[in-house]
Every structure is written in structure tokens, then in C-alpha cells.
Amino acid sequence: MKQRYAGKAMTVVTLGLVLIGLLPIHAWAQDASETAPAPDQTQPIQKVGPPSVKVLQIVESGTISRKYTSALPTLLGHVAEETSVHVERIQDVAASFEDERIFDYPFIYVNYADREKWEFSETERRNIRAYLERGGFIHIDAGISAAFLRNEKNAGQHHSFAEWEASPDVADAFKSIFPGRKFKPLGRSHKVFSCFYEGLPDTEKLPETVREFVINEKWPQGTYSFVGLTVKGRLAVLCSPIIAMGWGKNQLGNWETTIGFRIREGGKGLSENLETAAYGGKRFDTRREDGALDVVFCEQAATPAWVQEPNGVWRMFAYYRSTEISEFAHDFYTQLGVNIMIYALTH
Structure with a gap:
């Protein structure tokens, strides 16, 4: 699954x-030769x-x-x-x-x-x-x-x-x-x-x-x-x-x-480490509620690995089930x- x-x-x-x-359901004509009237x-x-x-x-x-x-x-x-x-x-x-x-x-x-x-x-x-x-x-x-x-x-x-x-x-x-x-x-x-x-x-x-x-x-x-x-x-x-x-x-x-959760997690020194990390995947912009953009990085298709947020903070995505x-x-x-x-x- x-x-x-x-x-x-x-x-x-x-x-x-x-x-x-x-x-009301559209009224259909009684005569078979007639077509149904167009709905109002x-x-x-x-x-x-x-x-x-x-x-x-x-x-x-x-x-x-x-x-x-x-x-x-x-x-x-x-x-x-x-x-x-x-x-x-x-x-x-x-x-x-x-x-x-x-x-x-x-x-x-x-x-x-x-x-x-x-x-x-x-x-x-x-x-x-x-x-x-x-x-x-x-x-x-x-x-x-x-x-x-x-x-x-x-x-x-x-x-x-x-x-x-x-x-x-x-x-x-x-x-x-x-x-x-x-x-x-x-x-x-x-x-x-x-x-x-x-x-x-x-x-x-x-x-x-x-x-x-x-x-x-x-x-x-x-x-x-x-x-x-x-x-x-x-x-x-x-x-x-x-x-x-x-x-x-x-x-x-x-x-x-069965549904799992994707959670953003941070930690001491994580932003600095992720900012300089070697990376071989793709990056995507996603729109936040206030109109600003997150930059999401995916090493596997459709699976976010980490994110750079507008305030400069980097966080990892953790998956829980x-x-x-x-x-x-x-x-x-x-x-x-x-x-x-x-x-x-x-x-």
C-alpha cells in the first residue's frame, strides 16, 4: 500500500x-419527436x-x-x-x-x-x-x-x-x-x-x-x-x-x-550545514500563506528532503508513520x- x-x-x-x-429535474417532452427544452x-x-x-x-x-x-x-x-x-x-x-x-x-x-x-x-x-x-x-x-x-x-x-x-x-x-x-x-x-x-x-x-x-x-x-x-x-x-x-x-x-506525516525539523548548526551541503537533486519554489517563497529541495522525485525558508532558516523534512x-x-x-x-x- x-x-x-x-x-x-x-x-x-x-x-x-x-x-x-x-x-427540479428538467421536464422532458412527452412527444418522442420533441427534444428536451434547454434548462433555464x-x-x-x-x-x-x-x-x-x-x-x-x-x-x-x-x-x-x-x-x-x-x-x-x-x-x-x-x-x-x-x-x-x-x-x-x-x-x-x-x-x-x-x-x-x-x-x-x-x-x-x-x-x-x-x-x-x-x-x-x-x-x-x-x-x-x-x-x-x-x-x-x-x-x-x-x-x-x-x-x-x-x-x-x-x-x-x-x-x-x-x-x-x-x-x-x-x-x-x-x-x-x-x-x-x-x-x-x-x-x-x-x-x-x-x-x-x-x-x-x-x-x-x-x-x-x-x-x-x-x-x-x-x-x-x-x-x-x-x-x-x-x-x-x-x-x-x-x-x-x-x-x-x-x-x-x-x-x-x-x-x-495509511497516512504519514511530513514534518519540518531544525537543529543547532543545521542551517549552516545544509546551506553548504553537496546536492544532486532539484529545487522548487512553493508559495507560503504570506506570499513569500520556500525553496524545497528534492533528491528523490516528489519527496522533499529539506527547505530554505524566507527568513534564511534551513530545515529538514522528517517522515513519521x-x-x-x-x-x-x-x-x-x-x-x-x-x-x-x-x-x-x-x-
Whole structure:
């Protein structure tokens, strides 16, 4: 099994939600000789109505293998069981944004790797613009993928690395729809991080070797590196590093992946030694929350070895694995997934 690397007490906020629904299914003509009428693309995406919400996933036709096939159904089951939002536990699937059914769903999930090329057709550009302007929400998982992960699309499926910049092809694709607009980092106080779960899972379960870094640097206050595109003053498209790797369970109720932690570690004299060390790998720039750049060095493909930070400090990447770490990562990624969905359905 491939190892995945993830970039206080859990507070559950009770929601008094009005049930969120879907647009009515398009009415089809009774006469077989008639074609179906075009959907009305002027009405808002409905978030109040029928007794349950259905979610749509975009998976390009011809995709050799879908990524994390059990992830979204497991997350939807968690939402159904732990929140007051009634959601269907199995998502619907469409091959692209050309499908007019997108207007029937208030929330669309896309795994970056389930689409071969992030170039939108004219029909997709028209549909996406109308969908977002009417109130729809798109989550692009692994839509943030650090430079050292971009040479191999699957690398971004197994390494969740914090960077505050959308992948260039995703950014360009949406720029073709909304010229002049950019994905911007979401602040730590953004409601998407606290609209249902707030803070981290119980950190006392973590080994001491990783606990302080997780609390203070990795996922402070239960936040992560998200960037978003705003449409009509509303967060409408959210990109994240891969988090679906922490959602999926098998039929026995066990997590399908094992997740390890990548931790930055320093020490006396380390900066001086690394600065002058012989090096045969590649270097990559990664964007920090404040816009500054880290320089990440990789001797093996997609595996950071050390980093030069903007303040001149050098640190090494250490890799830790344990049952406690994996369980904690799964719990946290599930929290993030639930918060994203609840935010999308209530804003």
C-alpha cells in the first residue's frame, strides 16, 4: 500500500439548517419527436426544497482509473449521520461541465486527476459561468499541487503539501471564464474552517515527535492551505491539496489508506550545514500563506528532503508513520471535507 503524507478537542457546532435541495429535474417532452427544452440558466441554484441533497462528481469519460472511489460516498455518509443536512449517500457522476445536469446540483466535486487536461470547452465555460453566478459551488480536490508534484499527476494524489497557490492549469482554466480574477488564499479565520467542526481532533493522541508541529504549523486551529475564487462576492470555487485520501472506508468500515506525516525539523548548526551541503537533486519554489517563497529541495522525485525558508532558516523534512498519526489525519481530513460541504450548502 502506498504511503500518503499529510501536509484540541473537536468542537461540534449544532446546525439549525433548513434542508437543502436541488433544482427540479428538467421536464422532458412527452412527444418522442420533441427534444428536451434547454434548462433555464437564469434562476438561482436552489438550496431549499426537496428532502435530500444530491452531489455531483465530475469524472472525465475515458479515465483509466478513478481516484479514491470510496472517498466521496464515505464522506457523504458521514455528513448524513453527523449533521442535520439530509444528503444522498451516493453521488451522481457526469463526464464534464458540458452536461446540463450540473444546474441540478448545489455542490460539485472534482478530483484534479480525474480530468486529463484542464482546458474548458466553450460550452463548459458558458455553463460554469452560469452555474457559479447562480450560486453553485465547485470543490477541486488536489487543485493545489506543489511544483515538485506536477511532473507526475498521481504524485499529487499521495502527497498533501500546503501551498497557497492554485495549480497553474486550473488557474488558467478559470481565468478563461473570469478574466482578471485570481484564486486567493483563504485566511485562517474563514468560516469554511469552522462552520461545523472547529479546531483539531484530539491532539493528545498524537506522538510527541509530531504534536507541536501539527498544532502550531501544519494545521493551526484546524485550518489548511485553501485558495478560492469569488463570484458575485461569494466564495464559489475552492481548491485544496488532496484531502480525499483521508475520507474513504471499505465495506468493513476500515480506512482504505495509511497516512504519514511530513514534518519540518531544525537543529543547532543545521542551517549552516545544509546551506553548504553537496546536492544532486532539484529545487522548487512553493508559495507560503504570506506570499513569500520556500525553496524545497528534492533528491528523490516528489519527496522533499529539506527547505530554505524566507527568513534564511534551513530545515529538514522528517517522515513519521504510526497508527495514531494515520487515524488523526483521517479524522482531520474528514472534518475538512464536512466543513467544505456544509459551507457550500449554506452560503
